[in-house]
Amino acid sequence: MVSILFFLATLVASAFADGYTCANIMRNPTQNLSEPYYYPETWRENMEPTKYAPNQICNWQINVPEGLYATVIFYKKTDSESGIKCTYPNGEQVYIEDNDQNPYKFTYPRFQIDLQVGDKQGEFSFKVVWSEYPDGRSMYIGLDGVHSIASVPTSYYTTVTAVNQVMLVGFSVPDVPLALLRQSAIYEGGYTNGTYLGNLVNARSGQIYSTSNKLGVYTFGLEKFINQTVFMVLDSRAKWNSVFDGRYIIVRSFDFNRQSYAQDTTETFVTDPNNQMYFKFNVKYLDTNGPTTLDVNVYKNGVAVFTATYTATNPPLPFPNGILGDKMEVNYQTYGNYTQGFQVDILTTKNGDASPSSQSPVSTPSTVTMSPSTLTTKIITSTKSDSPTTFPTLAPGASTTIGTGATRGTTQRYESTTKSGINKFSLTTLAIVGFVMLV
Ligand SMILES: *[C@@H]1O[C@H](CO)[C@@H](O)[C@H](O)[C@H]1NC(C)=O
Numbered sequence: 001m002v003s004i005l006f007f008l009a010t011l012v013a014s015a016f017a018d019g020y021t022c023a024n025i026m027r028n029p030t031q032n033l034s035e036p037y038y039y040p041e042t043w044r045e046n047m048e049p050t051k052y053a054p055n056q057i058c059n060w061q062i063n064v065p066e067g068l069y070a071t072v073i074f075y076k077k078t079d080s081e082s083g084i085k086c087t088y089p090n091g092e093q094v095y096i097e098d099n100d101q102n103p104y105k106f107t108y109p110r111f112q113i114d115l116q117v118g119d120k121q122g123e124f125s126f127k128v129v130w131s132e133y134p135d136g137r138s139m140y141i142g143l144d145g146v147h148s149i150a151s152v153p154t155s156y157y158t159t160v161t162a163v164n165q166v167m168l169v170g171f172s173v174p175d176v177p178l179a180l181l182r183q184s185a186i187y188e189g190g191y192t193n194g195t196y197l198g199n200l201v202n203a204r205s206g207q208i209y210s211t212s213n214k215l216g217v218y219t220f221g222l223e224k225f226i227n228q229t230v231f232m233v234l235d236s237r238a239k240w241n242s243v244f245d246g247r248y249i250i251v252r253s254f255d256f257n258r259q260s261y262a263q264d265t266t267e268t269f270v271t272d273p274n275n276q277m278y279f280k281f282n283v284k285y286l287d288t289n290g291p292t293t294l295d296v297n298v299y300k301n302g303v304a305v306f307t308a309t310y311t312a313t314n315p316p317l318p319f320p321n322g323i324l325g326d327k328m329e330v331n332y333q334t335y336g337n338y339t340q341g342f343q344v345d346i347l348t349t350k351n352g353d354a355s356p357s358s359q360s361p362v363s364t365p366s367t368v369t370m371s372p373s374t375l376t377t378k379i380i381t382s383t384k385s386d387s388p389t390t391f392p393t394l395a396p397g398a399s400t401t402i403g404t405g406a407t408r409g410t411t412q413r414y415e416s417t418t419k420s421g422i423n424k425f426s427l428t429t430l431a432i433v434g435f436v437m438l439v
């Protein structure tokens with residue numbers, strides 16, 4: 001009797017619960033590009049987001065033909081619902097946040113929105129606008145294999161050509177929300193129809209490499225908001241191991257975040273000759289299964305000035321200061337055991353504080369050809385004010401998970417409290433990072 005009553009009550013409740021039920025939808029651009037596609041179709045941005053019914057799953061596959069890009073604004077109000085996400089053309093999935101109306105930019109050939117919600121009602125609407133890339137607005141950067149070139153956002157589609165492969169490093173910009181930097185796209189090859197490789201948010205947390213010797217960047221009007229360095233490009237072979245003021249490096253094992261026997265990694269970073277830098281590092285993640293060790297050494301003029309060997313019984317401790325030197329080694333050895341690898345973030349600065357000094361130019365441009373030719377001011381060659389302000393530090397008294405705190409099965413691992421969204425990294429991103437390790 002009680003269960004029948006309960007059943008009836010549930011029925012009544014669901015009959016009264018309003019909110020839309022969505023279906024899987026495939027969308028092509030509107031005939032007239034001045035007209036956006038809204039979901040639901042009667043919704044407009046001056047309204048509250050539309051209520052959806054609980055307990056449903058659906059997706060929207062939205063096509064982006066060659067020569068077009070899509071600007072999407074999500075309007076989500078759900079409190080705790082995390083089952084609404086979008087997928088970039090390279091497979092990277094991003095959870096959509098409540099009240100985050102900074103646009104997303106999606107490129108050829110398509111993106112997807114997934115809604116998979118539980119038993120609570122929420123509100124979700126979105127708007128898609130397809131646009132043509134501006135015609136004939138291109139800028140060309142040629143890398144010589146030695147020098148790097150830093151750039152502010154421009155209104156031009158930028159094609160970078162390297163001798164080997166192009167490596168793109170993102171910078172965080174003080175006082176600019178990270179969500180604004182997602183108005184950017186990095187493409188394989190010289191055209192906007194090339195494989196999408198990520199955006200400047202991805203580049204900020206891990207370098208992006210082209211597969212060929214060409215890579216394209218487009219920043220979708222960011223120049224209206226930002227006039228500071230947002231990325232730097234360099235030849236992949238030239239500079240991976242060379243550090244400079246303000247360089248932020250993420251070192252990971254090859255199969256990072258997966259149970260694997262192939263995690264052994266040795267990386268060495270050096271300053272320019274006769275130059276010393278402060279190496280500040282943070283062990284973000286360390287799996288110390290079995291006899292695994294992580295060695296971190298810093299040298300000055302050939303003499304070790306810092307050495308540490310982290311193991312299951314000697315986990316890394318918060319180490320806030322930079323160490324002045326000219327060479328840093330990171331060496332992770334598992335001695336035949338399987339682990340999920342490690343991640344060490346390194347920031348190198350001239351002054352030792354978290355921000356790069358403003359006087360030291362990174363490099364000089366090598367060959368820069370531009371069309372039209374009036375664009376010279378758009379390329380800058382210093383790291384002025386491009387400090388990676390969010391260098392992760394272990395919070396004082398960051399008690400938590402040192403050593404045995406984070407055990408699962410027989411595997412011991414250490415994770416710092418500032419989680420870097422490891423879970424949000426797609427396989428593709430990991431593949432890119434893995435590739436970085438190989439170069
Ligand atoms: C396209 O849509 C805009 C805005 O609704 C309208 O002003 C314009 O006349 C339309 N153009 C065509 C060719 O239908």
Ligand SMILES: *[C@@H]1O[C@H](CO)[C@@H](O)[C@H](O)[C@H]1NC(C)=O
Nearest residue numbers: 066067190191192193194195
């Ligand atoms: C991309 O566009 C360029 C120039 O329009 C064209 O030459 C190339 O074949 C296209 N590539 C693909 C994969 O569609």
Ligand SMILES: *[C@@H]1O[C@H](CO)[C@@H](O)[C@H](O)[C@H]1NC(C)=O
Nearest residue numbers: 152223224226227228377380
């Ligand atoms: C950007 O900054 C540079 C140098 O700081 C300056 O010369 C240039 O005029 C600025 N551009 C814009 C669009 O504000």
Ligand SMILES: *[C@@H]1O[C@H](CO)[C@@H](O)[C@H](O)[C@H]1NC(C)=O
Nearest residue numbers: 289290291335336337338410
């Ligand atoms: C791997 O680690 C486990 C302990 O977690 C240990 O029992 C095992 O012997 C180790 N294997 C090797 C090859 O060292």
